Every structure is written in C-alpha cells, then in structure tokens.
Amino acid sequence: MPILTVRNVNKRFGGLKALNEVNLEVEEGTVHAIIGPNGAGKSTLLNCFVGRLEPDTDTVDFDGTSLLGIKPHEINQVGVSRVFQTPEIFGDLSLVENVMIPALAKRDGAFKLNGWSAMNGETELRQKSMEMLGDLGLADQAEQQASQLSRGDKRRLELAMCLIQDPKLLLLDEPTAGMARADTNNTIDLLKEIAKRGITMVVIEHDMHVVFSLADKISVLAQGTVIAEDLPEKIKGNPKVQEAYLGGAHL
Amino acid sequence: MLTQTSKKGDLLLLLGFVLAVAFGPIILQPFGAGYPDLLQKFAIFGIFAIGFNILFGLTGYLSFGHAAFLGVGPYTAVWSFKLLTMNVVPAIIFAVVVSGVFALLIGFVSLRRSGIYFSILTLAFAQMSYNLAYSVLTPITNGETGLQLRQHDPRVIDTMFGINYGAELPSTTLFGIPMSGWSGYYFCGVVLIIMFYISMRIFRSPFGMMLRAVKSNQNRMNYTGLNTRPYTLAAFVISGMYADLAGGLMAVTDPLAGAERMQWTASGEVVLMTILGGTGTLLGPVIGAGAIKYFENIFSAFNEGTLLQIFSFLPEGLQHAAVSVAALFVGEGWHLTLGALFMIIVIFLPGGLMEGVNRIMRLFTKSGSGGSSPQATAQPAE
Ligand SMILES: Nc1ncnc2c1ncn2[C@@H]1O[C@H](COP(=O)(O)OP(=O)(O)OP(=O)(O)O)[C@@H](O)[C@H]1O
Ligand SMILES: [Mg+2]
Numbered sequence: 001m002p003i004l005t006v007r008n009v010n011k012r013f014g015g016l017k018a019l020n021e022v023n024l025e026v027e028e029g030t031v032h033a034i035i036g037p038n039g040a041g042k043s044t045l046l047n048c049f050v051g052r053l054e055p056d057t058d059t060v061d062f063d064g065t066s067l068l069g070i071k072p073h074e075i076n077q078v079g080v081s082r083v084f085q086t087p088e089i090f091g092d093l094s095l096v097e098n099v100m101i102p103a104l105a106k107r108d109g110a111f112k113l114n115g116w117s118a119m120n121g122e123t124e125l126r127q128k129s130m131e132m133l134g135d136l137g138l139a140d141q142a143e144q145q146a147s148q149l150s151r152g153d154k155r156r157l158e159l160a161m162c163l164i165q166d167p168k169l170l171l172l173d174e175p176t177a178g179m180a181r182a183d184t185n186n187t188i189d190l191l192k193e194i195a196k197r198g199i200t201m202v203v204i205e206h207d208m209h210v211v212f213s214l215a216d217k218i219s220v221l222a223q224g225t226v227i228a229e230d231l232p233e234k235i236k237g238n239p240k241v242q243e244a245y246l247g248g249a250h251l
Numbered sequence: 252m253l254t255q256t257s258k259k260g261d262l263l264l265l266l267g268f269v270l271a272v273a274f275g276p277i278i279l280q281p282f283g284a285g286y287p288d289l290l291q292k293f294a295i296f297g298i299f300a301i302g303f304n305i306l307f308g309l310t311g312y313l314s315f316g317h318a319a320f321l322g323v324g325p326y327t328a329v330w331s332f333k334l335l336t337m338n339v340v341p342a343i344i345f346a347v348v349v350s351g352v353f354a355l356l357i358g359f360v361s362l363r364r365s366g367i368y369f370s371i372l373t374l375a376f377a378q379m380s381y382n383l384a385y386s387v388l389t390p391i392t393n394g395e396t397g398l399q400l401r402q403h404d405p406r407v408i409d410t411m412f413g414i415n416y417g418a419e420l421p422s423t424t425l426f427g428i429p430m431s432g433w434s435g436y437y438f439c440g441v442v443l444i445i446m447f448y449i450s451m452r453i454f455r456s457p458f459g460m461m462l463r464a465v466k467s468n469q470n471r472m473n474y475t476g477l478n479t480r481p482y483t484l485a486a487f488v489i490s491g492m493y494a495d496l497a498g499g500l501m502a503v504t505d506p507l508a509g510a511e512r513m514q515w516t517a518s519g520e521v522v523l524m525t526i527l528g529g530t531g532t533l534l535g536p537v538i539g540a541g542a543i544k545y546f547e548n549i550f551s552a553f554n555e556g557t558l559l560q561i562f563s564f565l566p567e568g569l570q571h572a573a574v575s576v577a578a579l580f581v582g583e584g585w586h587l588t589l590g591a592l593f594m595i596i597v598i599f600l601p602g603g604l605m606e607g608v609n610r611i612m613r614l615f616t617k618s619g620s621g622g623s624s625p626q627a628t629a630q631p632a633e
Contacts, residue, residue, distance in 0.1 A: 050474060076476030088474065090467040093460075101464050102475045104457055110478040113485055115458040120258060122457065161475065 003028040003200050004049070004169060007059035011044055011224075018044045019055070020224040026169075031191075031201045033215035033232075035208075037244060041224040042204045043085055046171050049202075050082050051075050063168060073110050079168035081161075083175055085204075087154035089161070091147030095138055098146050099129035099160050106165045129164060136160045137186065152179035156187070163194065170194070172203045176210050188213050220244065261451060264533070268447055272440040276433075282545070287436040288504075289548055293541045294439035295500045300524040300536030301450045302493020306486045307522070308531035309459060311466035315370045315518050316357070316377030320350050320491040322384070322513030324498020326391065329398045329508045336408035337421045339430055339438070339503045346499030347492050354491025358484050365469075377518055384510035397509035423503050435504045442500060443537075446493060451533055453489070462486050494521075523589070527596055529605025538604050543589065550588050553581035 006024040010017070018041045026032045034042050047053040049060060051072040060067045067075050081102075090098050103125050108114070133139050136156045141149065146157060155175060162170055175191070176184040184207065191214055195201060205211045211218065211232070218235045220228040222244040228235060235241055271278065272294070276285045284290065299321060307313055324346040331342035361372040384392040392398060400420055409416075423430040430438055453459045461482050464472050469479050502508060520543065528539025555578060562573045580588045600606045 052474075071478070072473040073476050073478045076474055082474055084474075088468060088471040090464050090471060092467040093463060097460060101460065101472075101477070104461075105476040108457070110476060111481040113458060113481075115453045115456045115485075115489075117457065118452075118455050119457055119460055120455065161471075165476070 001028055002026055003063050004202070005059060005061040006045075006049075009045070009048055009058060009060065010056040011041070011048060011053060012056060018224050019048070022221070022224070022226055024219060024226065024229075026200060026202055027217070028200055029195075029198045030216040031195050031203060031214045033203045033205060033211045033218045034221055035205065035211055035218060036221035040221040042221055043173055044224075045221070046082065046173055046202070046204065049075075049171060050080060076105070076165075077110060080171065081163075081165050081167035081169070082171040083155065083158045083162055083173060085173040085177070087151070087158045089146045089154055089157055091145070093146060094143050095133060095146055095149075095157055096126065096129050096142045098157055099132055099164050100125055102161045103129055103164045132160045132164045133157075135163075136190070150178075152183050155179065156183070159187075159190075167199060170199055170201045172201060172205075174204055174206060176205065176207055184210065261455070265444075265448060265451065268534075269444055272444055275440070276436070284545055284548070287432050289544070291436045291439050291500075291504055292544045292548075294436065294443040295497045296521075296524065296540035296544055297443050297537040298439075298446045298500070299494050299497035299521055300528065300540040301446055302490040302497070303521045304490075304525050304530065304532075304536040305450060305453060305462075305493070306490035307525055308536070309454070309462035309466065310483055310486050312362070312365065312483060312487070313370045313522065314361075314373040314487070314490070315515065315522070316361075316373030316375075317490070317494050317521055318513050318515065318517035319357070319377035319380040320354060320494035321498040321501075321517060321521075322380065322508075322510060323350050323353055324495040324500075325502035325508035325512065326384075326398055327495075328499040328502035329400065329506055330391075332400060332406075332421075332423065332502070332506055333398075333404040334407065336406055337414075337416075337423050338408075339423050339425050341408075342423075342502065343442075343496065343499045346495050346502075350495030350498075351488055351492050354488045354495075355484070358487035358491070362480065362483050362487060374515060374518065377513060378515060381510055381513040381515075384513065392508070392510060395509075397507055400506050423506055430503050438503070439500050442496070446496065447533075447537065454533055458482075458485075523593055527593060527603055529603030532603070532605040535603050535605040538608075542604065546589065546592070547585060550581045550585035551583070553585075 002025040004024070004026040006022060009019055009022045011019040022041075022045060024032075024045075034045065036042055044053065048055040049062075049067060051067065051070060051074075055068070062075075062078065062080060065078055067080070090101065093101075100122065107125070130139060130142060133142050136159060138153065138156060138160065141153070146154070149157060155178060159172075159175060172191075176187050179187060188210055191201065191203075195214070201214075203211070203214060215232050218230060218232055219226050220235065220238075220241045227240050227244055228238045230238065275290050275293075276287075279285045279290065299317070303314070303317055327346040327349045328339075328342040331345045335341055357373065357376045361369055361376065364372060385394055402416075402420060406421075425434070425438055428434050461472075461477065464477070465479055465482055472479050498512065501512070524539035524543050525536045526539070527542060528537065529535025555574065558574045558577050558581065559570065562570045562577070565573055578584065596603065602609075
C-alpha cells in the first residue's frame with residue numbers, strides 16, 4: 001500500500017513549469033530514490049510535500065491525510081521529517097540542543113508553555129539525544145556550537161534531528177552532498193539501518209553509488225516530468241534516462 | 252552556549268543577586284547612589300530590561316514599542332488606588348493583567364511580521380497608544396495633566412475597612428507599610444529578585460530553549476513540528492507584563508500617571524539598556540539599566556555652575572571654552588554622552604558589559620580550566 005501518493009502535481013514559477021503533472025507512489029517501508037539532472041525539479045517536489053511550497057493542483061496524500069494546505073509543523077507532526085539540500089540547523093545552539101529540540105517537539109507537540117521546568121531535568125531526553133549523536137559519529141562535538149561544523153557534519157546533524165523523531169516518512173535532499181567518501185559510506189550504512197527499521201524514505205541523490213546501494217525503486221525526473229519509474233537494475237538500461245543525463249552518457 | 256548550566260552556578264548567581272539588592276544602599280554609597288529614589292529606579296528599570304530581554308535576547312524580535320506597556324502600568328495602578336485601595340498589591344496585579352491582554356493584542360498583530368517590519372509595527376502601536384492617551388482616552392488618562400490621586404476618590408475597599416486618610420492626600424501602602432523611602436526601595440527590590448528568578452527559570456527551561464531556537468532558525472523549527480507563533484507571542488506577552496509591572500511600580504512610589512512614559516524615546520532606552528548590559532544574558536539587562544540610570548543621574552545633574560567649578564584650575568579664557576564644550580555632554584545634553592558611551596561599548600564589547608565582566612573573570616581564572624563552554628557568543632560569524 002502506498003504511504004505517499006502524489007497525483008498530478010504542477011508547480012509554476014512565473015513562466016517556468018518546474019513540475020508538470022508529476023505522479024508518484026511511495027510504498028510503505030521502501031526507499032524511493034528520485035534522480036535527475038540539475039534543475040529537474042527534485043527539490044521543488046519535496047517542497048510540495050512539506051508545505052514549503054503550495055503546488056498548483058491535485059493530490060499529495062500521506063498515510064490517509066492530505067498534505068495540501070496544512071502548515072509545515074503540522075506536516076511534521078503527522079510523521080514527515082526532512083533533510084534539506086542546504087542544511088537547516090540551529091546554528092547558535094549546541095549539537096545536543098539541536099537534537100533535543102526535535103525530540104521535545106515529538107514528545108510535547110507543536111507548542112508547550114513549560115517555562116518553569118528545567119532543561120537540566122530532561123536527563124532521559126538528553127541521553128537519547130547523545131546516543132543519536134553517537135550513532136552519527138558526532139558525540140565528541142555534542143557541546144559545540146552547531147554553526148562551527150563542516151558542511152558534511154551539519155548534514156549528519158540534520159539527519160540526527162530527523163531520526164530522533166522516529167518519522168514515518170523521511171525525505172532526504174542529497175543527504176551525502178559535501179561529505180567525504182568515508183562519511184558517505186557511513187551514511188549509506190546508516191540509511192540502510194534506518195530502512196530496516198521500516199522507515200519509508202524518499203531520497204534525492206546525484207551520487208549513483210548511494211542511489212543504487214539504497215533504492216528499492218527509482219523515479220527519474222527531467223524538466224519537471226517523471227520520465228521513468230522502475231526498479232534500479234532496470235533504470236540503468238532505460239534509453240530515455242540515458243538521454244536525459246547529458247544526451248546518453250552512461251550512469 | 253548555555254546548555255550545561257550547573258544548578259550550583261545558578262544558585263550562586265541568585266544568592267549574589269539577592270545580596271546585591273539587600274546591600275545595594277551600602278555598596279553604592281561611595282558612588283553617590285546610595286539613596287532610595289535612585290536605587291528604586293535601578294530596580295524598576297532592571298525589571299523592565301529583564302522582561303525586554305526575554306523577548307529580544309531570546310527570540311531576537313526587537314520591539315520598539317515596549318514603552319506602551321511601561322506607560323499603561325501607571326494608569327492601571329493609579330486607577331486601582333483611586334477606586335479600590337491604596338494598597339499596592341491589587342494595583343500591581345491589575346497592572347500586569349491589563350497589560351497582559353494589551354500585549355496579547357499588539358503581539359498578535361505585530362508578530363505577523365518579523366525583522367524590521369515587526370519593529371516598525373510595535374513602534375507604530377506605541378505611538379498610537381501615546382496619542383490616544385492624549386486624545387480619545389482623556390476620560391481615562393486625564394490627558395496632559397496626567398492621572399492623579401484626589402482626596403475624595405472613592406477607594407471602596409479602604410472605606411470598607413474603615414481606613415480614612417483624613418484631609419491629606421493618601422499615600423501608597425503595603426498592608427499598612429508606607430511605600431516611600433527605604434521601604435519603597437526594598438519592595439521594588441524584592442519584586443526585582445522575584446522577576447530575575449522567573450527570568451532565570453525561563454532561560455533554563457525547554458520553553459527558553461525554543462525561544463532561542465526561534466532566533467536561530469525559524470524554518471527549521473517549523474519543519475521540526477514546532478509552531479513558532481505561539482512561542483513568540485508568549486515571549487511577547489511575558490515581556491509586556493514585565494514592562495507593565497515596572498510601570499506599576501513607578502506608580503507605587505509616585506502615584507501619578509502620564510503619557511510621556513509611552514514615548515518612543517522610552518522604548519529606545521530599554522533597547523540601549525539591554526544591548527549595553529549584554530543581550531541574551533541573564534544579568535546584563537539589569538546592569539545595563541543600572542548603568543544608564545546611574546549616568547543619567549550624574550550627568551544630567553551637572554549644570555554650568557558645577558562645570559565652572561570643575562574647570563576652575565584653567566585660565567579664564569580656557570575655562571569658558573572647556574565649559575561650553577563640556578556643557579554639550581551634560582545636563583539636557585547627557586544623551587550625547589550616552590550615545591558616545593553606547594558606541595564605544597558596542598564597538599569594543601559587542602557582547603555588552605557582561606562580556607567585559609566575563610573577560611575580566613577569565614583573566615582571573617586564567618587559561619580557562621573550567622571554561623567548558625565555547626565562548627563564541629559575541630564573536631562575529633566566521
Ligand atoms: N522558489 C523558486 N522560485 C523560482 N524558481 C524556482 C524556485 N525554486 C526552484 N526554482 C526553479 O525550478 C527549477 C527546479 O528547481 P529545483 O531546485 O527543484 O531543481 P533540482 O532538481 O532540485 O536541482 P538540483 O539537483 O540542482 O538541486 C529550477 O529551474 C529552479 O531555478
Ligand atoms: Mg535540489
């Protein structure tokens with residue numbers, strides 16, 4: 001059963017048709033990769049899932065609820081977390097605080113006026129957050145200010161922030177961009193681990209190594225249209241896909 | 252930053268604060284500030300700045316209209332004195348409640364925008380309140396004369412308890428203790444301590460962390476499942492109530508309410524106090540408020556006579572030249588001194604006076620054996 005159903009989504013920016021009648025079904029518990037050349041509309045599509053953009057028409061259904069017209073925080077509260085192409089983190093705060101905030105959001109909801117209780121009392125939450133940082137190899141920097149991290153580390157921090165919420169659907173916009181090879185491989189292992197836990201993922205990625213190690217299914221987007229959708233081993237041979245990637249260069 | 256704050260450290264800070272308030276008169280005696288009127292001002296503006304800092308320091312929303320709340324306080328308090336009782340407790344409770352509602356309204360509208368637009372909206376609201384106080388609302392505010400106590404005010408609660416002030420104009424009390432002189436100062440001091448403690452609790456709470464997250468990245472907050480609006484609104488209302496409490500205390504010591512306190516200059520002053528002391532720090536705003544009120548008191552008291560005396564060692568021609576230059580910076584012109592002082596601090600100590608204090612502390616503790624937290628707060632981004 002698809003957990004995410006996207007039907008006939010269009011998005012215009014002025015004269016540019018960034019998304020054109022896009023259809024997508026993501027099966028529960030699978031990793032669905034979206035690939036495509038630069039400017040194909042991949043990030044725009046994710047923006048339509050999380051309420052950053054309002055698509056021009058039709059359906060974005062997640063787990064039985066429509067994601068159209070509801071606010072970003074409400075979308076997150078139904079179980080959709082997202083890693084952005086440019087990491088969105090709390091730069092002024094420490095790493096552990098960065099992770100504790102989403103954990104609090106998950107536990108206490110979108111707003112709670114708990115001005116009288118002490119952060120120091122949240123030992124359990126802190127422990128959980130430290131473990132999550134440990135899983136991503138960031139435990140040593142836990143008390144450091146997040147803005148001082150390298151780009152690759154920021155991305156891993158953002159991943160930690162999403163994972164601590166134990167989302168039903170995880171949207172990843174180029175999760176390994178800016179990472180060294182070793183870190184990329186670690187991230188692949190980590191994402192495989194997450195996939196095993198049954199978290200559905202939509203991954204946008206340019207790195208084909210990452211795509212083919214993770215994806216159960218691949219959609220290829222070019223100029224705002226899905227030109228192919230298939231199992232990974234079949235996508236490679238698809239002539240349309242090779243065409244889209246620089247006129248037939250091999251993947 | 253403020254993650255791993257020890258309970259012990261906070262307790263010591265609070266204890267130090269209590270001692271400073273208790274022995275303020277003695278400590279500040281050598282500086283010529285050991286008298287109740289001025290100390291009371293320190294306490295009142297300290298409360299105002301602490302509250303302002305909860306909004307500005309934590310969320311980064313710069314309100315330019317907080318004087319509106321400061322100004323509403325005295326009106327509410329004086330009405331309570333006139334209609335109910337000269338006891339200050341109801342007056343202050345009313346002041347805080349009324350302004351809470353007022354802040355909720357203004358905040359609800361202003362917080363639809365952020366950055367400079369938010370600042371302008373709050374400024375506009377404050378100026379509007381100021382003008383309304385002089386026009387439409389004169390039945391409540393008594394216009395330019397200001398709201399004053401009258402001998403024949405009803406004071407129903409006082410009358411009920413058979414308290415009669417006779418022919419003289421009544422003065423404010425705390426269950427019989429007159430709120431003037433030292434008792435007035437200590438009353439304000441106790442309130443200051445309570446408000447400082449509340450602010451400390453907020454800073455150390457999950458709510459406080461969310462407010463800092465607002466300042467850091469609202470986008471991420473939204474995509475993390477947090478609704479930023481109620482957080483900013485709550486911070487706005489809390490800081491508005493602080494301002495109003497400060498306003499109420501002004502009326503406690505001087506039961507007279509006028510609209511001039513709502514003017515934009517008063518809004519600007521609290522911004523200066525907070526930045527001067529150290530935005531986003533617990534103690535900074537109090538220090539900033541104290542510093543500004545202290546220097547205001549000193550410099551604005553200077554007049555030509557005192558200047559002539561100071562420069563009397565110079566030959567007459569030079570003396571007059573020196574006096575006419577110095578005169579620009581004192582008396583009415585003391586704001587020029589404030590401006591210069593402010594520029595120097597902001598340029599050399601971007602973290603405010605608190606940064607200076609911290610630097611000196613670090614000199615003493617040396618090589619930061621205990622400095623586990625990275626001191627990156629005041630450094631400009633890379
Ligand atoms: N907010 C916006 N306003 C106007 N045009 C936009 C906006 N966002 C994206 N676009 C345009 O829409 C097209 C698709 O952009 P998008 O960012 O979705 O591409 P992408 O597939 O994610 O590319 P990349 O691989 O480089 O990240 C591009 O031509 C881009 O310039
Ligand atoms: Mg993109």
